[in-house]
Amino acid sequence: GENVEQHPSTLSVQEGDSAVIKCTYSDSASNYFPWYKQELGKRPQLIIDIRSNVGEKKDQRIAVTLNKTAKHFSLHITETQPEDSAVYFCAASIGGSQGNLIFGKGTKLSVKP
């Protein structure tokens, strides 16, 4: 079945450094790729998303890149801050479904002051 692999599972960076989280997907019909941030004890919240007709999207300190040929997409966070500490999930739409997503297993990002 469809699968999304996410790496690394944990990531620790110093404040001000960049963080990169990578995901690969298996369904060639996937065309929507959201990223969610889940702070401790809170709900997952969408932070950025990208569609398959776009290679890169940026929103202030976060950016997402998509390589459809290689079936991978990445989240880049620059100038990290302690409040960026959270679990980040990538997801990919399931082709042929009416809105189903398949999620990666998550990356726990720790930003040390």
Place this chain on the structure above:
Amino acid sequence: DVKVTQSSRYLVKRTGEKVFLECVQDMDHENMFWYRQDPGLGLRLIYFSYDVKMKEKGDIPEGYSVSREKKERFSLILESASTNQTSMYLCASSDRTGIEETQYFGPGTRLLVL
């Protein structure tokens, strides 16, 4: 702002009890989803619904059922709770009418089965 609410933040139940988890969204979304979240396993889909009275099994439906009698409400039912159903349960909704596929999550229900 999309608002997805869940009936309880924390629940403690006994093995064998019937458990109801309620989810309500106020954005007139067609799609609703139930996930469970366990450490190291990410979000796993239990059931989903694209419309009233419609339901489909997700990846891990065993031991669960659902009900969608109204568009805004999607209930998850544990017919006979077992200890391996101790988990965080997250409800989500999304719009199917446009190109927007973003899922919006509720705050979650942390269920402990003793």
